[in-house]
Amino acid sequence: MSDDTPPDPSSDASRESPDPSLASSPDSSPEGIREWLTWLRRTDHGAVVFAREVASSALMVAVVGLVLFGASGVWPPMVAVESGSMEPHMERGDLVFLMDEGRLAPAYATGETGVVTYRVGKERGFRKSGSYGDVIVYRPDGREETTPIIHRARFWVNDSENWYRKANPKYLAGDNCAEVTHCPAPNAGFVTLGDNNELYDQAVGRSRPVRPSWVRGTAELTIPELGHVRLAVSGN
Structure with missing residues (x-):
């Protein structure tokens, strides 16, 4: 037996029409933290898109920085070369990873400093940044407020040592220790030289012999x- 009773239009309408209380207006504002986060992530609003891109870039830079710090143990892990004193191996504007x-x-580094000098590097065949020995970044005289210097560690001197005979006379501006700045050595440390400079840093009074505590790190990679x-x- 068939049911000839016509369908009730009101019942279909009630099934197909959403509850007005559940419908969201396109002009309504997000409510709650979750809705706001979803809106910020998906909206095409110009200002929000710009802020989102800036935040994303900043996050990527932070992640890269943390990775480099983890690998190098130095913060910041990179320095920019400010002069031509290390040419041709480093030029102004190069970025150096420390x-x-x-x-x-290596085992033949100077004591517990971890630094291989030019002299030892030449004997051992140890090269960094285009020549023998380590290139170090250091604070002149240990002063935190000064711009760090990036030069090669040439040799080590002991406290009160007359290092005139140990040095290459080509990089000295005197005929004996008394005529050379910081000779005898006022403290133990490294005598340093820019590969493109004519005189040792210590011989021109740029810094006393570089104490290990003044060294920020060694140059490992140069990006032109x-x-x-x-x-x-x-x-600068």
């Missing part, structure tokens, strides 16, 4: 030109 001098240091952005931001 590493803690104690990491991966990439440091210009950093120099521009810092006004």
Whole structure:
């Protein structure tokens, strides 16, 4: 037996029409933290898209920085070369990746400093940044407020040592120790030299012999030109 009773239109309408209380207006604002986060992630609003891209880039930079710090043990892990004193191996505007001098240091490094000098490097065939020995980044006289210097560690001197005969006379501006600045050595440390400079840093009074505690790290990798952005931001 068939049911000839016509369907009730009101019942279909009630099934197909959503509850007005559940419908969201396109002009309604997000409510609650979850809705706001979803909106911020998906909206095409220009200002929000820009802020989202900036935040994403900043996060990527932070992640890369943390990875480099973990690998190098130095913060910041990179420095920009500000002068031509290390040419041709490093030029102004190059970006240099640093590493803690104690990491991966060979057994013939100077004492517990982790630094291999030019003299020892030449004997052992140890080369960094185009020549023998380590290139170090150090604070002149240990002063925190001064710009760090990136030069090669040439040899080690002991406290009160007359290091005139140990030095290469080509890089001295005197005929004996008394005529050379910081000779005898006022403290134990490294005598340093820019590969493109004519005189030792200590011989011109740029710094006393570099104590190990003044060293920020050793130069491990040079990326040409990439440091210009950093120099521009810092006004150099």
